[in-house]
Amino acid sequence: MELEKLVCNSKATIKDVMTCIDENAKGIAFVEDDTGRLVGVMTDGDIRRLLINGYGVNDSIEAHMRKEFVYAKINDKPADIVAKFNYRIRILPIVNESMQLVDYASYDENVHMSLAQPQMSGNEYKYLMDAFLSTWISSTGNYITRFEKDFSNYCGVKYGVATSNGTTALHLALTALGIGNGDEVIVPDITFAATINAVVYTGATPVIVDIEEDSWCISPEKIEEAITPRTKAIIPVHIYGQPCDMGRICTIAEQNNLHIIEDCAEAHGAEWKNKKVGSFGIISCFSFFGNKVITTGEGGMCITDDEELNEKMRILRDHGMSKDKKYYHEVVGFNYRMTNLQAAIGTAQVERIDEILEWREHLEEKYREVFRDLRRVTLQANTLTDRKKISWLVSILVNEDKRDNILAALKANGIDARPFFTPLSEMEIYQKYARECKVSRMISKMGLNLPTTYEMNLEKIERIKFLIMSGLKEELNHRN
């Protein structure tokens, strides 16, 4: 909000201040004298008390405003400004050395900035209510079919099998491909644990390999080195919106007769050579968790061009029940179904996915502009040959020694930034599966992800930049 909306002159009447507060909806007006100095504040409570005490709306406020009030100075550290907020004070004027109003800080706008947020301003509510009123709220219904069709179409793939989440999608894909005991599956060291967990569920042995330094995605070279006669599949993960080198990975898979299962949980709509991710794997898996590019609350999908695998996954998803004979089970299946309610939201999300991606891309461009002169911050590569990344979070690298400093500074100011994933190879339960992973260990210690919520704007990005700069300079001042 513009500062002017919060400002009144000291000659104003009670009515003027009421109008000001009514319009700014912040419950407060900052009062300036004719020279532009901040001389007082008035809250809606102050006004109420004046009226109760018999003052009229045309009386001047000058004698009644609060002349002692909490304010911050332009050079105050953000953490010190935040420290001035309490349960009563939710908005603060910020002044320069001459006591002139230059800005304001608001608890609601500044104190909590979440990392990601679903954007559901299209037909989400309408379709959800439609599904609700139809009473088809379980896992049969029109929206399931529609969501599967619309999303797989969007990816340029024939069939979609919606699941309860991204992890069950991965497990379903591996199981449908018959992967299990005695098999090896190659996964990258930097990913969310669900990728490797799904492999472990099947009884197969995961093999963790290093990543590329420029893309942070699984290294084709390291895949090749890790192949053994037991290797059955590769799970390339398009990490933080960046597509893997699908050209080389497909060649390796073909030469060695391996399946590719793409993990696209973080990269809906990303492309390799103008072809969408999800269209390279024999099966590809998506997540629609609340913080992903598009969401169904919880949810996932396997997509494939293979009719037989499509059928197999549908049976496995539904307890392994025979399609022709009710309550006759041919395989040990699962209940990995998505509900029609979730699919209703998903259907509306797919309608707007291009718009959502465009908005995200635009936001990342703003970050890039604002961060341009931060020489010690490296933004995620966005011009790698043949790859068109999408913007999920805004991912950056900083000096390893300063990363936690910066995270703490952001956190102290209510900004929900996150470190990169801990490399799988650094966690005790997965260590035994790991090959040498030098690059991932280096990158993960330098990386952090910044918010991409819909409330982000240039001002907030500037603020994040300021906090990063202070984090780069300071020695662990923000430990809280």
Ligand SMILES: *Cc1c(COP(=O)(O)O)cnc(C)c1O
């Ligand atoms: C989110 C995510 C998953 C798991 O998805 P859920 O829907 O949370 O089960 C799998 N892989 C990666 C890379 C993810 O980011």
